[in-house]
Structure formats: structure tokens, C-alpha cells
Amino acid sequence: MQTLPVADRFAYSNLGTDTTIHRRKTRPVAIGSVIIGGNNPVVVQSMINEDTLDIDGAVAGIRRLHEIGCEIVRVTVPSMAHARALAEIKQKLIDTYQIVPLVADVHHNGMKIALEVAKHVDKVRINPGLYVFEKPKPDRTEYTPTEFAEIGEQIRDMLEPLVVSLRNQNKAMRIGVNHGSLAERMLFTYGDTPEGMVESALECIRICQSFDFHNLVVSMKASRVPVMLAAYRLLAQRMDKAGMDYPIHLGVTEAGDGEYGRIKSTAGIATLLAEGIGDTLRVSLTEAPEKEIPVCYSILQSLGLRKTMVEYVACPSCGRTLFNLEEVLHQVREATKHLTGLDIAVMGCIVNGPGEMADADYGYVGKTPGYISLYRGRDEIERVPEAEGVAKLIALIKADDRWVDP
Known part of the structure; x- marks a missing residue:
């Protein structure tokens, strides 16, 4: 596989295979x-x-x-x-x-x-x-x-x-x-x-x-x-x-x-x-x-070079989406944006949701009309009414001792 031009003392990532950014070596x-x-x-x-x-x-x-x-x-x-x-x-x-x-x-x-x-x-x-x-x-x-x-x-x-x-x-x-x-x-x-x-x-x-x-x-x-x-x-x-x-x-x-x-x-x-x-x-x-x-x-x-806020993963929405994705993402963001170091996924349906959010700490996924499933990593924790989804997500984060008050 062809690689990008490199300087003598540091290397670019190999196209398509290396997901790590190799920073040029510098003096402090x-x-x-x-x-x-x-x-x-x-x-x-x-x-x-x-x-x-x-x-x-x-x-x-x-x-x-x-x-x-x-x-x-x-x-x-x-x-x-x-x-x-x-x-x-x-x-x-x-x-x-x-x-x-x-x-x-x-x-x-x-x-x-x-x-x-x-x-x-x-x-x-x-x-x-x-x-x-x-x-x-x-x-x-x-x-x-x-x-x-x-x-x-x-x-x-x-x-x-x-x-x-x-x-x-x-x-x-x-x-x-x-x-x-x-x-x-x-x-x-x-x-x-x-x-x-x-x-x-x-x-x-x-x-x-x-x-x-x-x-x-x-x-x-x-x-x-x-x-x-x-x-x-x-x-x-x-x-x-x-x-x-x-x-x-x-x-x-x-x-x-x-x-x-x-x-x-x-x-x-x-x-x-x-x-x-x-x-x-x-x-x-x-x-x-x-x-x-x-x-x-x-x-x-x-780029994964610093983690100073929550990383939100959200699908773009489609005909399979089972709730107002834009509104729910906004609600989740407003409730959790003060946290640091977490990955939170908000996915509209079960088709791609669990797979696409596999690396997230927590997931909020539409499974059936009116209900959402909460995930910790790859594991489904509970299915709750959509109206309780954000509150239950916060409770889950608190239960894991990863919550701090704003």
C-alpha cells in the first residue's frame, strides 16, 4: 500500500490501517x-x-x-x-x-x-x-x-x-x-x-x-x-x-x-x-x-488528541428512527455537556445502533415506538419509556460514579 510522504523523524499513518496519530518528536x-x-x-x-x-x-x-x-x-x-x-x-x-x-x-x-x-x-x-x-x-x-x-x-x-x-x-x-x-x-x-x-x-x-x-x-x-x-x-x-x-x-x-x-x-x-x-x-x-x-x-x-468534553455519537436520522432524534440529542447534550471523558451515543433505531455505538460508554437507542433502550458499553441495561430516557441515562451514569454536578 502506498504511504504518504514522510519527514525523516516522524511518520504519517499508513493509509487505511493505522488509526493512531504519530506526532512528530519535539523538544519540550x-x-x-x-x-x-x-x-x-x-x-x-x-x-x-x-x-x-x-x-x-x-x-x-x-x-x-x-x-x-x-x-x-x-x-x-x-x-x-x-x-x-x-x-x-x-x-x-x-x-x-x-x-x-x-x-x-x-x-x-x-x-x-x-x-x-x-x-x-x-x-x-x-x-x-x-x-x-x-x-x-x-x-x-x-x-x-x-x-x-x-x-x-x-x-x-x-x-x-x-x-x-x-x-x-x-x-x-x-x-x-x-x-x-x-x-x-x-x-x-x-x-x-x-x-x-x-x-x-x-x-x-x-x-x-x-x-x-x-x-x-x-x-x-x-x-x-x-x-x-x-x-x-x-x-x-x-x-x-x-x-x-x-x-x-x-x-x-x-x-x-x-x-x-x-x-x-x-x-x-x-x-x-x-x-x-x-x-x-x-x-x-x-x-x-x-x-x-x-x-x-x-x-x-x-482527532483523539485531547478529551475535554463528552464525545457524542449520533446517527443522521432516517425513516427507521423511532423518536425525534435531533430533539433527544439536544436534551442529552444539555444534561451531560458539563461532563468530561465520556462517549455517549444517541441512535435512532436498532438496525445500526448497537454496532455503530460499540465503543461508547453509554447508549440511548430507539427499539420500539415510545420506548428506548439504555446501554452501558455493549450491554443493554434497561428499556424505559421515552419520556424517562434522559433521566434514566443520568441515573445510570450516577450509578457508575461517573457523574459530577454542573
């Missing part, structure tokens, strides 16, 4: 109390949209995200004042809530800002395409190897203070390459391509390695899913070939909002996770940041 990188990579679960991130100068608003935004499961929170620091405000934000979190792992975005050539913010956060995210401004030359025919190397040395000199500061504080950096903001020489040499994105990241990684700094996470974000997929796959292959075991941050940037934004993000992120690529993720929606977290966990749960 600490972001405060949260570890990205290694054998740790895939980490969920998001970003507040409050102005960092609004101390109370920023603290409230960080807390809202953290309370619903966001494990690392990012903030933006466009000025020195914003960087200094992070000291107050961090202290207020400690005083009124708890320590939350924080990441700061430094989007442009602002080394003083980056050095200040590095004192107050656990990770600094930089975009290597924005660190040396190269004005396009209309008559340029090439970048000579000497020119290319000289600009690389400029970037190395510019990044050195930040790299050394983060290294000495045992903090982390995300090398966040964006498809839409590649440096001029990368665009000229490689075009607006995944190759240019990967070369930009590898250059920055090598700079960090030259200062013996390895607390790195790398991302290859693009707004088009095929570009994002190609860039991340190439990054994983190139890093593995070079012996670089750095964790990867996944995301489709500027995915939009609503159903399409969620589908677009899932198409990119879930595809790579299924191939073993990815150690942390953010779903970027043009909505309140809190709306991103359920999508992240749904992606991870559907």
Missing part, C-alpha cells in the same frame, strides 16, 4: 507553567483584543480566556508604553486571579520594546520578515550571496540582545513567519512561496542556535489553507533533516468569522495534526476571542 519548551512539545498535550492559545494600555480591560480579557481553557494568552505591544503596561497586567493577575502564561507580539523593528517586554512575559513572538527593512529596487536582477549573507548578519546583530535576554531568563521565543510579510530578499529569491517562508524561519532558528538559545516555537501562518499546509509540511521536513526538534505552532491567519472561518481553520489545522505536525494551536476568528477556544478543543477532541 516551557511557556511559564505550560509546556509545548515533548510528550505533552497539544496546547490551546488565543489572543486578547483589548488595548494593552487598558490594564483592567486586559486583565479581564486574559482571565476570561484562561477560565474557559485557553492555556497561553497573547497580547500585542506596539509601543514602549504597552510593554511597560505588561508589568502591571502581570501583577494584577497575580493579585486578583493567578499567574497566566503570557506571550507578547513584537511585530516590527522595536528592539527596545522587545527587551522591555521580555522582562514581563514568558514568550516573545517576532516576525523575522519585519526586522530589517529592505527597500525594493526596481532594477535589481539578483541578490548576490554576499548581499544575502550581509543582511543575515544585520538581522543576527539586531536580534542578539533579545535572544541573549530570553536565553538568560530561560524564556521562549516564537518565530512567527507570515506569508503576507516576507522580507524583500526572501520574496526576490524564492518568490511569494512556502519555500521563502521556511527559509526565513530557518535563518532565524540558526541565529538563535548560534547564541545557544533553543527555547523556540515556530509557525508558518497563511490565510490560504493550501499555502499554510505546504509551508508547515516543508518546515517539518527541513527542520527534521537539519536535526531541529523545535515544536510547531499551528494556525490559519485571518480565517474570518462564522461557519466558514471555523471550517477554514479546521481544514488547515486538523489536516496537519492528523499527519503528526503541531504542538500548539490558535484558531484565529474575527469574533470575540472566547469563541476560538471551543473550536480548538473540538478539533483536538475529534
